[in-house]
Amino acid sequence: MILTVDHVTCYRYVRPARALVQSHRLMPSSCAGQRVVDWTVTVSDGIAGGAFRDGAGDWIQGWTVPGPVSEVTVSVKGTVETSDQAGVLRGHRELTPAECYLQSTTATKPDSALAALAGQGQAVAEPLDLAHLLSDLVADAIQYQPGATTPATTAAEALALGRGVCQDHAHVLIAAARLAGLPARYVSGYLFATADGRDHDAAHAWAEVHVRGLGWVGFDPANRCCPDDRYIRLGSGLDAQDAAPIRGIARGPGGERLEVQVAVQAVQQ
């Protein structure tokens, strides 16, 4: 498919901030299944900072906006040609050992319910089958319901609640997979999802589980599938915060208001 992305984030400050610093993970991953046709990221009044490819293969770009800052707009526009790789991450150069992704974080901290969920896969010998099973179990355990959780909700909390959004699905799957001994990570990206008629946010997140012999394999419990050509992968991390496409800090006295608009569309071929 050929997908176009139009992603605009606007930050407004109640009182002007002294300065704003951001770290972006906003470039589509360089891997089989996605080819960038064109892609630009702009930050209003921003100064581009250092850029580099990190150990997980993500392109990181720093930005600063000198103060006083009242409003900043980050816009991402581009076109990507995608193909279905059955969820397997291929041709992606990265150095970080999979074993690193066995560490739990605050958002993915295990509890007994998560352990019980992971335990249901005990009899499954094949890691790939186990990952599929866990992904299905998570999809069953958490009903998609926007607004039930917040960005700060942990895997354990979301599982107890039984409701949530893609972030919660991913966190629960990651926590369960790690408990089952499989390295797992959070992936952020975009999803072209208007085709199925369901109302999904086009900024999306899912999980990747490391399967020995195969490498990293994506699972999207929120949609009960593995990522295909409707997905654009941006980057990964131990949890949502670690994998966030935009991380930023404004030093200043006032609060921040955020407005996000994302549109992903398929170009007719």
Place this chain on the structure above:
Amino acid sequence: MLSRTADNLYWIARYMERAETMARLLEVGARMSLLPSAHGYRNEWDSLLHASGTAGGYAQKYGQAHQRDIESYLFFDQDNPSSVASCLAKARENARIVRTALTAQVWDAINTAFQELRALEKTPRDRLDLARLIDWTMKQAAVIRGSIDTTQLRNDGWDFLNLGYYLERSDNTARLMDVKYYVLLPRVEFVGSGMDNYQWATLLRATSAHRAFHWAYGGEVTARKIADFLILNPQCPRSLTSCIDGVCTHLNRLERAYGRASRPHEVAVRIAAELQRLSVDDIIEEGLHEFLSRFILEAANLSGVIFETYLSGDLR
């Protein structure tokens, strides 16, 4: 230099100057309490609390004004942000942070004062008389100021120390004069009376200018002469003119050292020019209180501009 370092240096000086002013006020109080009460309207010690701007805090803690309590409050009390002990402790903390920007002698002088203060705090109060505490404070302040003048490199750090001293001093002189009418002199009908002159003399003592004044003016102490002395006379080390001239000198040095024009210097020069233009009659015509209020505001504005330019770290 780091803006934060400049800020610390500036505050060392401000706190030291403030500690010294507090000690002078205590001296005035001690002196007044030795004289027969001439006016019975309000306890002289009470008026001191007002003069030092600490009356509210004191009332909350002690209620009634008693000499011993007031002495403790103005000298030792850490709850009183303007007490000698508070000021000295803050000066020393600022100095500790920027020790590397101070000479060994300056650090030693400040640290020794602080260590001695700690020892004084542990001494039973009945073994400490006020005169000794006042002398001690003045001496420490002089030693510190002296070691700054004789050992600090004449670099930008020296300028920030001096800016702190001069700005704080100008503020203290202006406030002491301003409270005079409203606090030291309880009733308007005393203006021009013997009572009034007595209070003016007290003010001179509070600025350590008693004898200097007589050398400069001679004769009777009058409000007019004193206003001239403490506001306009460049010979008086605590006059507003002297302080603002000092501020100008150091801002000018900074401008030259950094090779760029600065707004603080512009603002300071404007204040200095106005002081130069004014005569004591102009001031009295405007009203001493009105003039002083305006000056205090302008000096505060100047401090703000200095902060924004040099101390905040936001200069581009």
Place this chain on the structure above:
Amino acid sequence: MAANGYFNEMFEKGRVRPPYRQLEDWTRSMPAELREMKQAEAEALFRRIGITFAVYGEGGDPDRLIPFDMFPRVFTAREWARLERGIKQRARALNAFLVDVYGRGEIVRAGRIPGRLVYRNAAYEKAVVGFVPPKGVYSHVVGIDLVRTGPDEFFVLEDNCRTPSGVSYMLENREIMMRMFPELFRENRIEPVDSYPEKLRRTLASVAPAKCERDPTVVLLTPGHFNSAYYEHSFLADLMGVELVEGADLFVEGEYVYMRTTEGPKRVDVIYRRIDDAFIDPLCFRPDSMLGVPGLMDVYRSGGVTICSAPGAGVADDKAVYTYVPEMIRFYLGEEPLLNNVPTWQCAKADDLAHVLAHLPDLVVKEVHGSGGYGMLVGPKSSSEQIAAFRARIEADPGNYIAQPTLALSTTPTFVNEGIAPRHVDLRPYCLVGERVELVPGGLTRVALTEGSLVVNSSQGGGVKDTWVLAE
């Protein structure tokens, strides 16, 4: 290692060992009153210069003085030469290990160290994977804690690859000894240590980023003046002639880091940081932290600034990884280790755990990430209740503990109330790694002032001594 009886560094079989010969006359010529006077003078000097902080960041009362013992600890040139080679070897291997485990991880692939210990270690920073710092150095100041058990037996107790503190004591102890006993320095030919700050500055300047095309601006980053080691930070910054900055004094703009000065922003090239990884950059590590410099890690990783020690260096000085340092030396340098490790049992391993639990009264047990002499058990010096309580802690979380035999730490003569008596000591030299690997001849000797105590930590009643290396 002597099983009973401790090696006394001054007296051996009733005779004075060569390095201490001059000191014998010195102690004889010093009556108790003079000694007391000198001791008081030393203390007054320390207090006056304000060196009142806990060694090794142990916290506690910031105005507390660490007891200074005037009796120096002495090494011959030959003894030192051997130590120096061993220390430098270790510092090189530790740095090679760090570059490797943040790169291809050859040592793990070769099966010489379990991947679990490295990659699942809390000190392993995923954020710096794939980054090679300038000159391939992660740990620019390696503090190696050594103990001695015999004339030629030295053991490494632990490595400190992050920001080992205490070096100001090495410098101040010497300064004070020279002021109080100049004659000792005339009679003995003692290698000077005062070149340390200049060497440190040179080391830091040598690892400036490739993008820095001018004389690099170096700063020392402190957590602030409330930190117990603030004195050391300001002392070192002063002696190096570099700015002492806090996080709020720095900011990122574009590809570089700047400090806020009275003349506007000034670019910074090398940051010698004395704060933990977690507080370097809230954008990268701790979003809740107001400390640190937002965006610093992006600048670092894109080569705009060098951070010393490099974030992630902590994975090399973990007590479980420590066991594998001899293996690192063989793997990266192809050499045999010159300094011994203390045999260590890892409670994470079932066999080791069983051994440890069976021999608790004879062992020293430490937390893997502990420091400062807290959270440790010294078996032979503990009551059965203490041992029982500690046993429960180990059983609850075995992976958190390692155990070592109780070493017969050497003693050196120390001034005590009753006169002079042997007390146990350790040693921390500071090895500098930049373009070159350097070591000033000396270090910090810590002494357990309590009779019989083997714990030299200042928080547990330890003191410090001047450490001499005699010239050839």
